Amino acid sequence: MDRSVQPLTTWPQRHQGMRRPHALVIAGTVAAGLPLLLAVFAIAGLLVQAPGGSLTEALGALSSDAYLWRVARFTVLQAGLSAIISVALAVPVALALSGLLADGVTRRWLLVLFAVPLALPQIVTVIGITAVWGEQGAITQTASAIGVDLPSIYGLTGILMAHVFFNMPLAARLILGALDTVPGEYHRLADQLGLSGFSRFRIVTLPVIRRSAGEALALVFMLCVTSFAVVLTLGGGPRATTLEVALYQALAFDFDLARAVLLTFVQLGLTLMVVAAIGLSGGDAAAGDTTGLFRPVRARRSHTSRLSFGSLVLVLATLYVAAPIAAIVLKGIGSVSADLVVRADVRDALATSLAIAFASASLAVVAATVLAMAAAEQAAGRQFRGKPGFAEQMALLVPSLILVVPAMVIAAGWFIGLRAFEMQASAAPFIIVAVNAAMAMPFAARLVAPTLRASAERTDRLVRSLGVSGWDRWRLVTWPALRPSALAAFAFAMALSLGDLGVVALFGSTDLVTLPLLILRSMGSYRSSDAAALSFLLALLTMALSFLAIRLARHDRDGAAS
Amino acid sequence: MFRPTTLFATSTILGLVHVTLAFGQTPTLTVYTYESFAAEWGPGPQVEKAFETQCACDLKFIAVADGVALLNRLRLEAGRTDADIVLGLDTNLTTEAAATGYFAPHETELSALAIPGGWDDPTFVPFDFGFFAVVYDSEVVTDVPSSMEAFLAGDPSVKIAIQDPRTSTPGLGLMLWLKALYGDEAPAAYEKLAQRVLTVTPGWSEAYGLFTNGEVPMVLSYTTSPAYHRIAEGSDRYKAAEFSEGHYMQVEVAGMTTKGAENPLARQFLDFVVSPAFQDIIPETNWMLPSAATSKPLNPVFGELVQPKKAIALAPAEIAANRREWIDEWIAAFSR
Amino acid sequence: MTAAPAVVLEAVSFAFGGGAAPFTFDCRFEPGTITAVMGASGSGKSTLAALIAGFEIPDSGRVLIGNTDFTGTAPASRPVSMLFQEHNLFAHLDAFTNVALGVSPTARIDAAQRDAVIGAFDDVGLSGKEHRLPGALSGGERQRVALARALVRDRPVLVLDEAFDGLGPAQRADMLDQVAALQQARNLTVIMATHEPADARRIAARMVFLADRSIAASGTVNSVLASDNPSVRAYLGSA
Numbered sequence A: 001m002d003r004s005v006q007p008l009t010t011w012p013q014r015h016q017g018m019r020r021p022h023a024l025v026i027a028g029t030v031a032a033g034l035p036l037l038l039a040v041f042a043i044a045g046l047l048v049q050a051p052g053g054s055l056t057e058a059l060g061a062l063s064s065d066a067y068l069w070r071v072a073r074f075t076v077l078q079a080g081l082s083a084i085i086s087v088a089l090a091v092p093v094a095l096a097l098s099g100l101l102a103d104g105v106t107r108r109w110l111l112v113l114f115a116v117p118l119a120l121p122q123i124v125t126v127i128g129i130t131a132v133w134g135e136q137g138a139i140t141q142t143a144s145a146i147g148v149d150l151p152s153i154y155g156l157t158g159i160l161m162a163h164v165f166f167n168m169p170l171a172a173r174l175i176l177g178a179l180d181t182v183p184g185e186y187h188r189l190a191d192q193l194g195l196s197g198f199s200r201f202r203i204v205t206l207p208v209i210r211r212s213a214g215e216a217l218a219l220v221f222m223l224c225v226t227s228f229a230v231v232l233t234l235g236g237g238p239r240a241t242t243l244e245v246a247l248y249q250a251l252a253f254d255f256d257l258a259r260a261v262l263l264t265f266v267q268l269g270l271t272l273m274v275v276a277a278i279g280l281s282g283g284d285a286a287a288g289d290t291t292g293l294f295r296p297v298r299a300r301r302s303h304t305s306r307l308s309f310g311s312l313v314l315v316l317a318t319l320y321v322a323a324p325i326a327a328i329v330l331k332g333i334g335s336v337s338a339d340l341v342v343r344a345d346v347r348d349a350l351a352t353s354l355a356i357a358f359a360s361a362s363l364a365v366v367a368a369t370v371l372a373m374a375a376a377e378q379a380a381g382r383q384f385r386g387k388p389g390f391a392e393q394m395a396l397l398v399p400s401l402i403l404v405v406p407a408m409v410i411a412a413g414w415f416i417g418l419r420a421f422e423m424q425a426s427a428a429p430f431i432i433v434a435v436n437a438a439m440a441m442p443f444a445a446r447l448v449a450p451t452l453r454a455s456a457e458r459t460d461r462l463v464r465s466l467g468v469s470g471w472d473r474w475r476l477v478t479w480p481a482l483r484p485s486a487l488a489a490f491a492f493a494m495a496l497s498l499g500d501l502g503v504v505a506l507f508g509s510t511d512l513v514t515l516p517l518l519i520l521r522s523m524g525s526y527r528s529s530d531a532a533a534l535s536f537l538l539a540l541l542t543m544a545l546s547f548l549a550i551r552l553a554r555h556d557r558d559g560a561a562s
Numbered sequence B: 001m002f003r004p005t006t007l008f009a010t011s012t013i014l015g016l017v018h019v020t021l022a023f024g025q026t027p028t029l030t031v032y033t034y035e036s037f038a039a040e041w042g043p044g045p046q047v048e049k050a051f052e053t054q055c056a057c058d059l060k061f062i063a064v065a066d067g068v069a070l071l072n073r074l075r076l077e078a079g080r081t082d083a084d085i086v087l088g089l090d091t092n093l094t095t096e097a098a099a100t101g102y103f104a105p106h107e108t109e110l111s112a113l114a115i116p117g118g119w120d121d122p123t124f125v126p127f128d129f130g131f132f133a134v135v136y137d138s139e140v141v142t143d144v145p146s147s148m149e150a151f152l153a154g155d156p157s158v159k160i161a162i163q164d165p166r167t168s169t170p171g172l173g174l175m176l177w178l179k180a181l182y183g184d185e186a187p188a189a190y191e192k193l194a195q196r197v198l199t200v201t202p203g204w205s206e207a208y209g210l211f212t213n214g215e216v217p218m219v220l221s222y223t224t225s226p227a228y229h230r231i232a233e234g235s236d237r238y239k240a241a242e243f244s245e246g247h248y249m250q251v252e253v254a255g256m257t258t259k260g261a262e263n264p265l266a267r268q269f270l271d272f273v274v275s276p277a278f279q280d281i282i283p284e285t286n287w288m289l290p291s292a293a294t295s296k297p298l299n300p301v302f303g304e305l306v307q308p309k310k311a312i313a314l315a316p317a318e319i320a321a322n323r324r325e326w327i328d329e330w331i332a333a334f335s336r
Numbered sequence C: 001m002t003a004a005p006a007v008v009l010e011a012v013s014f015a016f017g018g019g020a021a022p023f024t025f026d027c028r029f030e031p032g033t034i035t036a037v038m039g040a041s042g043s044g045k046s047t048l049a050a051l052i053a054g055f056e057i058p059d060s061g062r063v064l065i066g067n068t069d070f071t072g073t074a075p076a077s078r079p080v081s082m083l084f085q086e087h088n089l090f091a092h093l094d095a096f097t098n099v100a101l102g103v104s105p106t107a108r109i110d111a112a113q114r115d116a117v118i119g120a121f122d123d124v125g126l127s128g129k130e131h132r133l134p135g136a137l138s139g140g141e142r143q144r145v146a147l148a149r150a151l152v153r154d155r156p157v158l159v160l161d162e163a164f165d166g167l168g169p170a171q172r173a174d175m176l177d178q179v180a181a182l183q184q185a186r187n188l189t190v191i192m193a194t195h196e197p198a199d200a201r202r203i204a205a206r207m208v209f210l211a212d213r214s215i216a217a218s219g220t221v222n223s224v225l226a227s228d229n230p231s232v233r234a235y236l237g238s239a
Helices: A022-049 A054-063 A066-099 A107-121 A122-133 A138-145 A157-179 A184-193 A197-225 A227-237 A241-253 A257-278 A301-332 A339-342 A344-381 A390-404 A409-421 A424-466 A471-501 A502-507 A515-523 A528-561 B002-021 B043-055 B068-075 B095-097 B146-151 B170-198 B204-212 B223-235 B265-273 B314-334 C044-055 C097-104 C111-121 C139-153 C169-186 C197-203 C223-226 C230-236
Strands: B027-036 B058-063 B085-090 B125-139 B160-163 B195-199 B218-221 B238-241 B249-255 C007-014 C023-030 C034-037 C062-065 C080-083 C157-161 C189-193 C206-210 C214-220
Touching: A022 A257, A022 A390, A022 A409, A054 A257, A066 A107, A066 A157, A066 A197, A066 A241, A066 A257, A066 A301, A066 A390, A066 B058, A107 A528, A122 A138, A122 A157, A122 A227, A122 A301, A122 A515, A122 C080, A138 A301, A138 A528, A138 C034, A157 A197, A157 A227, A157 A301, A157 A424, A157 A471, A157 C080, A184 A197, A197 A257, A197 A390, A227 A241, A227 B195, A227 B204, A241 A257, A241 A409, A241 B002, A241 B068, A257 A390, A257 A409, A301 A528, A301 B043, A339 A344, A339 A528, A339 B125, A344 A390, A344 A424, A344 A471, A344 A528, A344 C157, A409 B068, A409 C157, A424 C007, A424 C080, A471 A515, A471 B027, A515 A528, A515 B204, A528 B204, B002 B265, B002 C223, B027 B043, B027 B068, B027 B265, B027 C044, B043 B265, B068 B085, B068 B095, B068 B195, B068 C007, B068 C062, B085 B095, B085 B265, B095 B125, B095 B314, B125 B170, B125 B223, B125 C080, B146 B170, B146 C189, B160 B170, B160 B204, B160 C197, B170 B204, B170 B218, B170 B249, B170 B314, B195 C223, B204 B218, B218 C197, B223 B238, B238 B249, B249 B265, B314 C214, C023 C044, C023 C206, C034 C230, C044 C062, C044 C080, C044 C189, C097 C139, C111 C197, C139 C169, C139 C197, C169 C189, C169 C197, C189 C197, C197 C223, C206 C223, C214 C223, C214 C230, C223 C230
Parallel strands: B027 B058, B027 B085, B160 B195, B160 B218, C034 C189, C034 C206, C080 C157, C157 C189
Antiparallel strands: B085 B249, B125 B218, B125 B238, B125 B249, C007 C023, C007 C062, C206 C214
16 A cells, blocks of 8 residues: 555644633633623613712612512512423423424424514514403414303413413523433433333433523523513503513603613613523533434334324414414404505615614624623533523623513613714614614524534534634534524524614614514504414415525535535 | 625615705705695695695604604604605604693684684694594494493403503593593593493504404494595494584694794795695594684585584693503503 | 554553542553453543543553653543443434534535545445434444544544443444454554453453552563463453
8 A cells, every 4th residue: 555645734733722712712702792882871871860869769669668679579579480481391392393304394394483572572472462362362263162261361371371482482592402412312212221211301301401491491590580561461551560560661651771771780780680580501512522423213112102292282382473473464464454564664664674773683693692601602612511600600601691681771871971962863773773783692593502502512622633723613513513503593683673673663763674673664554454464474484484594404404415 | 696786776775865865956844744634645645745736835744653753753863854844743742742841832813713612722733633532333233332331341252352551542532532422530431431342442444454354343443433434445334423421523734843933944835735726635644633624525424424423522732640640540540 | 544552551640539549551552453442341441541531640650652642632632532332322313414524523524525525424324314413323333433433533542431332243344344453554552442352362462460459460462361360360260
């Protein structure tokens, strides 16, 4: 054999240190800081304008305010229950989606369906939910026709039902993201060991989802803490009042900026306490011993019971999510007319919504990726051994806190700040994009982080031994692994931004009308059929975008497997 | 793939910004108003056209969510506002709005006004008004109450959706209506009302959406609401119940800011607001009653609406002074 | 042909975190020689390999390769190629790209380098399988791809960490012979962690025997395997 190949590379004599790329850690810190900065600046804006001494005064009033503490208690109660129920139901749904129908048609369509609750304005979905479960709802009426009287949904029940509708799909998506990183070897091993049912769940699945389920719990809690329209509309009366209502009273009716800031801190403090209690310490599932080469191959016959249980879970979850959407679609589809679609304000709103959503989702996914890469780098720095450091643990938590800073506070604070420089009109689009991106980033980060971490764990040694770094590492190693998750995160972030109207509505610029805002305006002027038609279009748009993202991700995966 | 996307989006947004900056030669009048007024189908576009033909100027609307948001916009701007005119506050807010010092006296000739009970506010000019009413679905509700008393004592299984006085103008209106009728006995009335309430929504849209969707057969709205369904949808299914005690009145007003006092167009606009050219537009776009004479009779449908025997209204100063305490009372009664 | 360097671990001490007992290594791997590193599970074979390759950094002591101190140098900057038992390939990149990464960490290569990569596939007997994904290759074939990459990387030290443990006897013998031939042709210093005495006998000249996180015996393969060091005897299962 001829071994006289000329040396292709000469090994470097120069000493290169073991330094980990600090640039990434700095970029990660910046990404984590973006949402924080948005919130801090807004709160500072409010405080600057609050009259001197009003803060201490408001603090004094706060401590003796029985109404407020009752409201705070109810806020935590409803958000806590909503989060627990949403995640408890999301776990079997995610399991069914990952196990039974991996890459199947059903999985794709369900993920498309699951994006819709994120994008529709809450008022529209609340009415959709009452069309199914309300006093005159389809299910209530059907049940009563066969002699079963379902209890009224107005009260805590209705709040929880709506919050589950909004958040179960979201939690399922996040948990599914983590489940997708479970190496095929684990399933193969579990099949070989004959693990089934609960023991399989406990040994193979639980360690992987414990972390993501904990994170989903915290995120859903945060989303429900700020729930306002849902809580009031389905809560039935003033007993069901959240801190956001008190905040609205303080900011809108009393224009008490100091009290608004303090209530924001109360909301943040309560959330931090609960999140700490949830304990994001969840286990670090090691992918290190695996190649990720194998896809699960299940012997279907031996899992018939799982199959039927999984199918049942999926059917019920699908019906639960699909029914209110179907009510909205049915109402909207008949109201869509050619006149509506070509109306100038509808076209403008569509363009504005898409532009804001594209920009926000891009920013959110880029920031989330940088953040998750920095966290993965930290994990690699400790060789994926031992406990994650403080920075690594905080990396995903800190940016999430933006979710419990009320949109009203952000909009008002930034308005005051920008007003000082006469920039409130020109900067509004950028603030709206930044806030939407910041709100979507926690979700995007949780979709890309498990993938990046698993990829880093599998390839870190190899890339270090080969010296593949920087752009080449991104191009050759990170991006191919990340792409499906990044696309999913992008679709997710887009749906969230499409539906958001918190900040858009409050900035009040005639030139920035989004589709949800147009829906709200229509509803506010008796034009319920326009609103129904536009809701249908928005749902359709969301599904189309999600479908596209899933198709792109799938195309990539097929390409890699061929 | 992200780069082109971001570029596209950014340029689109820059395009939008460009639009906002692309005016400037002709004199401009900036009017802050609420969204449904400025909407494509609202009075805004017609008002803009009508005023621009007589002023050779550019009328620019900046819209925020509602009347409460309007006042807050001014407060957030702390006197350095772009607005010459603020259009869309109501009598629940005028005392607080005047107290901010951001408004100048209107000095407008108001002899054409046709507001029940007259008008003597030196700062604000009323541009329309309406009466709150229980609106019902005539296909479901057969026993229509003829008074507030009868309504409160009615069948608790026939429900109404009302709005929260903490977050909504009609919600506040209903509370004031009961306060005006029952005074210190109002809490007992709230408790009776609570028996008939399906849910309390944060705004008018949620409650009315539940109503038109068939979820609840009654809703707190306006005597003029049925006019929309008659005229725009050709349906007389939804009707307002006339209450013998009278109906609580909401008056919507426009005011000139201290900045607007420097702009001759602002004064011209206030004159325009009480002129037939403006008033003709109101009934069938804002679905409220004109505050002053119109040039032609209203659509006959308006004549067939409930015409309250008595217009009830508490003085704005009294509302401002007691609102907080009354809301606490309302919450207590509803939480029982 | 580059001169083979000696690899020296000079009073190296290393401990995993959490108060674990430290590994202490003080030994020399002769240049241009195949040295087998043997010992029971947990004795420190993989740790020793990782210290040489640069995946772990000693708490104290030095790692010298050819008289140059590489103690704190990044893995890619060391004159070392390493073959792991698993994870030698990127699962989403085809075999060719995986090998090309050994020539250039950007995987962008010119025509001459391309020929060299093709030549390396030929050398390890994988001609025609360049464009398969790792998932479509057998375990032995995957290790050959990794060996082809080590060929094109052309580093004077080759560390094998139980690299052929997953293979059947015939494949295993074949791979060992390839390593031996490669060592001869390139004058490499080869350090081979294994738990199989037959592997050592087949191709190694020297052996370092590990027990309890440090070096228990060293010398020629035969002298170590025949020594009456109790750890060696216990490992071989003969008194």
